[in-house]
Amino acid sequence: MRRNPLKLIACLLLLVGLSAGSVQAQMPANLPYESSAVRSDVLGIDGDWRIREIGKRIRVDRGIAYALDPWVHAVLWRVNPGMVVMQNIELTTDGRYEADDLPLQGRSTMTLQADGTIRVLVAGAFGPVNLVLEPVTEVVTLAQAEPPRATATSSDAAPRLPAPVPIGRRRPLQEDLPEFRSWESFTGCDGEDEAVPEAESPRERMENANRVDKIAQR
Numbered sequence: 001m002r003r004n005p006l007k008l009i010a011c012l013l014l015l016v017g018l019s020a021g022s023v024q025a026q027m028p029a030n031l032p033y034e035s036s037a038v039r040s041d042v043l044g045i046d047g048d049w050r051i052r053e054i055g056k057r058i059r060v061d062r063g064i065a066y067a068l069d070p071w072v073h074a075v076l077w078r079v080n081p082g083m084v085v086m087q088n089i090e091l092t093t094d095g096r097y098e099a100d101d102l103p104l105q106g107r108s109t110m111t112l113q114a115d116g117t118i119r120v121l122v123a124g125a126f127g128p129v130n131l132v133l134e135p136v137t138e139v140v141t142l143a144q145a146e147p148p149r150a151t152a153t154s155s156d157a158a159p160r161l162p163a164p165v166p167i168g169r170r171r172p173l174q175e176d177l178p179e180f181r182s183w184e185s186f187t188g189c190d191g192e193d194e195a196v197p198e199a200e201s202p203r204e205r206m207e208n209a210n211r212v213d214k215i216a217q218r
Contacts, residue, residue: 029077031102032084034066043091045110045118048136052117057136063089065099073103104129 040063050057057068065086089099095112104124111119118133
């Protein structure tokens with residue numbers, strides 16, 4: 001019998017991804033978180049289940065199923081706790097449910113067994129996948145890894161006012177003005193107008209000094 005090589009490669013990648021739960025994936029899976037998912041009515045299979053093939057737990061809750069444990073899917077993607085792995089879960093017949101499997105990208109059929117397990121058949125994008133869900137009896141607390149939330153940037157933050165300056169260190173509102181100099185001689189103007197003497201040349205200064213000496217000798 002001749003087999004399709006592409007289908008064999010896809011199955012190998014899926015098996016490696018399912019068994020590599022402890023491996024650090026390169027990037028988180030593009031899956032919604034349960035906090036933003038829309039719920040439906042309560043179903044008879046609501047509760048915590050363990051995927052037997054990979055040993056990871058999920059929670060079925062009113063029409064969706066989300067991860068309780070992290071695992072690596074198809075080598076490249078990391079499924080974080082809280083990510084939705086099934087949605088649109090609905091009861092079709094007694095003991096049989098259908099849903100959309102998001103990581104495997106196909107419609108899944110879930111059949112409740114007599115031993116309390118659920119057999120899941122997923123018509124995945126790379127071929128059919130069979131899984132078994134086992135009921136979890138212990139109480140599971142979800143340590144959800146929420147997507148990073150947008151934080152206020154420096155431009156959005158309110159401007160900070162400067163700290164008050166102590167009164168003793170405050171600068172005066174107006175700088176000290178320079179002192180006015182009073183002239184000792186005037187040019188004959190009245191008392192209200194102060195005249196500024198004109199600058200004398202060295203020759204005029206010598207002539208004035210000689211004139212004063214001659215007046216003093218008389």
